[in-house]
Amino acid sequence: MKSARNTLPDEPPNALTCGIDWARDDHDVSVVDARGREVHRCTVEHSAAGLRELLTVLARTGVCEVAIERPDGPVIDTLLGAGITVVVISPNQVKNLRGRYGSAGTKDDRFDAFVLADTLRTDRARLAPLTPDHPATVALRRVCRARKDLVAHRVALANQLRAHLRNVFPGAVGLFADLDSPISLMFLTRFDCQDRADWLTPKRLAT
Template identity: 35%
Template structure:
């Protein structure tokens, strides 16, 4: 049939089945279906949309409460706009149609369709990123999650070692990345309780370091470890110490798996990210390497129409302040609703840029000295400025230029 009126689709998704509702621009329910989460269910959905006038040139917009999965991938084919509605926002809209606050899947599908009918202009469709950008996003986010997971397990291991094995913490303090170092993990595997570590010989310690991949300074490092383990330390009762050693080995297995996953995903990011056309522009900015640059691309994408201007990107990243006014009172605070992943990247980016860019360092010092900003506030202001510059460079296909980015601060620093 021909689409004489505007049609809107809402999908309440679940693990095994989905509820679909179609409404016209007057709010009349045109059709509803209950489909399965498989290829046959997706075909029923596509045929239903086609029956009500969905074409490649004029597709029916769809509202759904998720931004990932096979169903979303099927819907995003072509030029169709897919809106990922926050479940909390959908719950507020539900109150407009029912006061009982009872939830039903068919009713939620109808609510989602009506959200597009009434307020489609107030919601952002999923960006039209390229396949390569989406692949980089998957790898970069997975590597970021693996890094966080590795640190979480390392913190658990550190907490456990403080209870019965302080000599291991003292030994790890001599190395960068501490407990995540392969040398530390290999030594802990060789001697789970500290009493056994105190009996390790120089030869055994050297063999453990070599198994971990150490090639230089093996003898000196083995001597240092031997002195640390044989120093005077407090001990738990022997049965308790042995039990804690077994618990430590279980955590050590998890830590090794997390370290391996983070390293493997980092290699995958290093292979995929440089292939993207925006990689050259992103990597031209001081403080951005392959891993951080890939995370930036993962969150902002390569759809040039995603953000109307640089202010929109800054608000999305949570770097720009927000003004709240009520009556005669107003306050300027940092944003709490933001993209947490991009905001975390911004903290690391600004921290690295301070040492990599004279202009960035001068800007940071200016915020600290002239505006009396705290360290975090000065870094956030620097990130706010640099992400605006990144937006400009990506839009105009330009590389970062120090003199253009910080003309005044560079001159003062010189």
């Protein structure tokens, strides 16, 4: 996602703004009216059901604009897919903005949701909405994320295998350049213990 060059309207639709403090397991939601009064607060789970509940809350209260701290992920996709205007305010900005309200600066998810909503209300001139990425960009990002996950999984398994071999078959460690290379895995499949590997002579190994 990227911030669009177009700006927000001078006044939010229905005179309401929303702030969502994103977290791993659940998200705090705060809705603020044109006078900066919190008119609704709730917490939704980070799940398909929770995101549906979020859209229901926004529709019921009449909210069309949301401020959040991150520019991607399922929450963003859900909001944009529902036609909600999304504005990103970075965590560092939120940390600095807490001082407006006399906060000591410590993070409080419920309070941060309010700060996000109220900042969207008061600082509209310097904020810009997100625009969805091109479908090809979205697809590429998903492929890259999947590849990154697979590489991390492969590295973790190779490390587990190396640790196990150091205990029961240390001679196989370092025999080939990469422990998880095809030739190394073929070797370990055929010679899975020291007893079988003892059959090898230098000539047989070379062959």
